Amino acid sequence: MLTPGMGAVSTTFMAGVELVRRGESVPVGSLTQLGTIRLGKRTEGRVPKIKDFVPLAKLDDLVFGGWDVFPDDAYQAAVKAGVLESKDLDKVQKFLKSIKPMKAAFDQTYVKNLQGTHVKKGKTKYDLAEQIRQDIRDFKKKNKLDRLVMVWCASTEVFLKPEAVHQDLVSFEKAMKANHPAIAPSMLYAWAAISEGVPFANGAPNLTVDIPALEEFAKSKNVPIGGKDFKTGQTLMKTVLAPAFKARMLGLNGWFSTNILGNRDGEVLDDPGSFKTKEESKLGALEYILQPSIYPDLYKKIHHKVRINYYPPRGDNKEGWDNIDIFGWLGYPMQIKVDFLCRDSILAAPIVLDLALFFDLAQRAGMRGIQEWLSFYFKSPMCARELYPEHDLFIQSMKLKNTLRWIKGEDLITHLGAEYYD
C-alpha cells in the first residue's frame, strides 16, 4: 500500500489500520470492513459482509510505504499532523516509526506553500519517474509482496488544464523527457505506478491521471485508475442534500459553502493556484446533480460559492458551513444551514483503505482503466469522456454494490420489487 504523501491523511490511515489489526479499534467509516450487501430477493435474507462476499485483501496482509518531501517517519509526521491523540499514537509508535518515507519527486512550482528537503534529484522528469519505478520494485522485493496499490495522499497541486502533451502516451513521455511544465510531479507517480502494473487512485483534485495519455496507458497495461479528490465532509453533505431537493422538485437559488481549517492541507490551499484546483473540484457536483438545463424553473440561476480559509487554531478539525437558499410551492423561499464540525483526516482515512482494497480487487477481477463504480469515494469522479460524472451519493452507492454483485455473478438489484405483489 503505497502513498505519495505521508501527511495527516496517510498517517491517520496507517495508524488506524494497525489499531484495528490489534483489536484496539473498530474500522468506523470503512465500507469494505463494516458494510454488508444484500443478495437476491428481500425474502431470502442473504446479507453477507462485503469482505466475506468478495475476496478483498486482509488487513493483516497490508504493508505500508510512501514518499514525502519531509524525512519524518510516520510517527513523527502523525504527531506533527496532530490528528490522533497520544493515547492512540503511543500504542502504535514502534510500528509507525518503522515506516520511513522515500524521497519525493517534488517541484515547488506545483505546490507553492511547501518547501521540501527530502527530494529526488534528476536531470529530467522522466529520470525522476524512473526513480519512482525503482522505489516501487525495491519496496515490492524487500517486503516480498504479491501485489501493490498506490493512493495519492500528497498535497493539492496548482490548477492545470489538459494540454496537447496529455493527449497520448508518446507525447506525454516526450514531454517528461523535455521537462515540459504541464507535467506535474503527481503525474510522474501515476505514470510510474501504471508502468509497474500498480493501480492508482488520486485522493487530491490534481489533474494527475485524468488525462487521455494515462488512461490509454492504464488500459494497455491492465491497470485500474481513478480519482479525483476524496469525498469527505462538505461535498459528502452536498451530494446527499442536493439529490433530495431534486427528487422532491424543490428549487435552489444559492448555495454558499465556507470552510475554516488549519492543517498543512489548509496552508497549501491558501495558495490561489492550489485553491483553484480544489474549488473546481468542489463546484462541479451541484451542476451535475441538479441538471439546470433539464429543470430551468428550479435550477437555472444558482449562486454557488465555495471558500476555504486557512485558520491555524483549528488544525485538522475543519468547520464547514453551508447556507442553502431553496424555494418551494409558489416560489416561497426557505433556508437550510449546515454546520459540519468535522475531522478531515478521520473522514478520509477509511476512504484510503477502501480504495486500496477495491482497486486491488478490480485488478484481480480483470477491470482496467477508469473505475467509475468507485465514484462513491470522490468529489470529482473520473468517467468515460462521452459521459458526465455521477455525483449523487446514493446512485454511486447502488452502482458500487451492483458492480460487486456483477463481479460475483449475482443478480443485480433494480429495486423494482413487483414480484412481491404478484
Ligand SMILES: NC(=O)c1ccc[n+]([C@@H]2O[C@H](COP(=O)([O-])OP(=O)(O)OC[C@H]3O[C@@H](n4cnc5c(N)ncnc54)[C@H](O)[C@@H]3O)[C@@H](O)[C@H]2O)c1
Ligand atoms: N482530509 C480530507 O478530508 C481530504 C479530502 C479530500 C482530499 N484531500 C486531499 O488529500 C491530500 C492529503 O491531505 P492531508 O491533510 O494529508 O495533507 P498533508 O499536507 O498533511 O499531507 C500531504 C503530504 O504530502 C507531501 N507532499 C507534497 N507533495 C509531494 C510530492 N510531490 N511527493 C510526495 N509527497 C508530497 C507533503 O509534504 C505532506 O506531508 C491533500 O491533497 C488533500 O487536499 C483530503
